[in-house]
Amino acid sequence: MKKTINNGTALPQERILELFQVLHTRFEKNMDRHQGLEWCKIQTKLENNNEKLWSINEMEETGGEPDVIGYDAKTDEFIFCDCATESPKGRRSVCYDHDALESRKEHKPKNSAVGMASEMGIELLTEEQYRELQQLGKFDTKTSSWVATPADIRELGGAIFGDWRFGRVFIYHNGAESYYGARGFRGLLRV
Known part of the structure; x- marks a missing residue:
């Protein structure tokens, strides 16, 4: 079990909207990383999981520039990874x-x-x-x-x-x- 400092705290709605805009723009600019995947399905998954959304925000806040790099059909999970050009x-x-x-x-x-x-x-x-x-x-x-x-x-x-x-x-x-x-x-x- 992973320990997180989140303690279940949800992000403010304003930050969620801002984060989705950043992630969506990055997704659209880098379609070669996730061919065949649709942003609306990814956003729905994130909207339904506050803890994962919080983690994505942490990745973004520390300079990771997270983006979707794959989909695992067996587990029905999208895979996000830090895609910043240099180490965050x-x-x-x-x-x-x-x-x-x-x-x-x-x-x-x-x-x-x-x-x-x-x-x-x-x-x-x-x-x-x-x-x-x-x-x-x-x-x-x-x-x-x-x-x-x-x-x-x-x-x-x-x-x-x-x-x-x-x-x-x-x-x-x-x-x-x-x-x-x-x-x-x-x-x-x-x-």
């Missing part, structure tokens, strides 16, 4: 997870990628999802994004991140406690 500005300078944050004795970042994602009610992209996203455009050409790290790597103190350089996707490793001004994380939300 409001989610940079974070280490990987809570354990990494706690292990730092000095110069601790304010939060961790896993912690922020949980608070926002979203998931970090897996390596596979990150590679799939890169098929829809070129993301993180100047930044990088933490991705969900396999347990065996994390147990050894590492974490992985990705970026786009030299015409391809690279997945690298770093100590989970590290953080950089140009590294954030991208999230995924199923609605």
Whole structure:
């Protein structure tokens, strides 16, 4: 169960209308990301789920520029992902997870990628999802994004991140406690 800081609070109606306008405009401008999908069905799903709408708003407020990148027919869910060209500005300078944050004795970042994602009610992209996203455009050409790290790597103190350089996707490793001004994380939300 994901912990969110939302506590069931609904967004003000004015913000909902503004958010729908932003999302709809982005949806229309980027039809190649979601061919065959209709905005009215997506909006209806969001209107009927305050918690997911709140999470989408958090993605937007932190610079993620969320957009629909797919539809899962088995679960009847639309898949939103951060589609900002670079790693979301409001989610940079974070280490990987809570354990990494706690292990730092000095110069601790304010939060961790896993912690922020949980608070926002979203998931970090897996390596596979990150590679799939890169098929829809070129993301993180100047930044990088933490991705969900396999347990065996994390147990050894590492974490992985990705970026786009030299015409391809690279997945690298770093100590989970590290953080950089140009590294954030991208999230995924199923609605």
